[in-house]
Amino acid sequence: MKSLSQASFLPVIHELARTYQAFEQFSSQHIRQLGLTPPQFDVVSTLGNSKGMNCKELSDRTLITKGTLTGVIDRLEDKGLVTRTMQPNDRRSVFITLTGHGEKLFAQAFPAHLDYMKIAFRRFGESDLSGFCQELGRLREGFSLALEEQEEAVV
Amino acid sequence: MKSLSQASFLPVIHELARTYQAFEQFSSQHIRQLGLTPPQFDVVSTLGNSKGMNCKELSDRTLITKGTLTGVIDRLEDKGLVTRTMQPNDRRSVFITLTGHGEKLFAQAFPAHLDYMKIAFRRFGESDLSGFCQELGRLREGFSLALEEQEEAVV
DNA sequence: TATTGTTATACTCTATAACTATA
DNA sequence: TATAGTTATAGAGTATAACAATA
Structure with a gap:
């Protein structure tokens, strides 16, 4: 990476x-x-x-x-x-x-x-849609985990 | 499809x-x-x-x-x-x-x-990032084109 | 006539925190 | 003490449309 x-x-x-x-x-x-x-x-x-x-x-x-x-x-x-x-x-x-x-x-x-x-x-077809969901889900997870980390750091 | x-x-x-x-x-x-x-x-x-x-x-x-x-x-x-x-x-x-x-x-x-x-x-690595961009771009295009259609229809 | 930006109106959402009632 | 929801405050963005100045 x-x-x-x-x-x-x-x-x-x-x-x-x-x-x-x-x-x-x-x-x-x-x-x-x-x-x-x-x-x-x-x-x-x-x-x-x-x-x-x-x-x-x-x-x-x-x-x-x-x-x-x-x-x-x-x-x-x-x-x-x-x-x-x-x-x-x-x-x-x-x-x-x-x-x-x-x-x-x-x-x-x-x-x-x-x-x-x-x-x-x-x-879009079904496979496009599931691709969108998957990528968005991964991206969201990045933000969510980062936010949690941040809140822990503040507390 | x-x-x-x-x-x-x-x-x-x-x-x-x-x-x-x-x-x-x-x-x-x-x-x-x-x-x-x-x-x-x-x-x-x-x-x-x-x-x-x-x-x-x-x-x-x-x-x-x-x-x-x-x-x-x-x-x-x-x-x-x-x-x-x-x-x-x-x-x-x-x-x-x-x-x-x-x-x-x-x-x-x-x-x-x-x-x-x-x-x-x-x-995320570089390939993840370019994957996000690509999928988001496709999705955005869907909304943009739909919006244009809609505006034409209204006019 | 079309465009740039401001103004006006009225509303809706926002963050933040204090507060009330209940658990 | 903690939780559910409301209230208070002050601000900030929104849609919409009319408007003035300029092109």
């Missing part, structure tokens, strides 16, 4: 950022037509594929931090898409579910979004 | 988002220690590797839209890191350069940031 002293990984970072931006731009164009922001769509999609969950789990799955999540849920509640209910077993916990209106939006918007996203993947 | 009717590309999207988030989290932890936000660091890095440029070019390179860029540059100007100067040849255009203070920050912070990021790539 050669040394990386000349920062030969810079193009990887650049490509990752540009690829994500291209995805985000393409994806959000459709999401905004639904009257949602990307984080809001993320929450609705996560809830739509479940029977509801508390904020902690929702935060873990969407990677939205708890403080931010409160605001996102507030806005979804204002739109009548989700509800908060208290849990008798652990009264610290708040259970979030889609309302009927939210379920309806999910049932309509989620497949529509997949259909829209499909355009971007039309040129 | 198999049909993608079951949205077999969903894991790719998921991995891309998670990988980018892991990168962003790791990277921004260091950037914020410099007193900058990620977009601000992006601008400083872009300017630091050049002799200055106008807002249009800066916008194209960083993918920050012009309206947002005005605000980012305002804040960098407040911090004494960049300056705006008028261009005699095209008086609509504004030329942005790093100040002495900005150059100094760049000269110190950019290598330090690379050094920090290197941790995440330690486990």
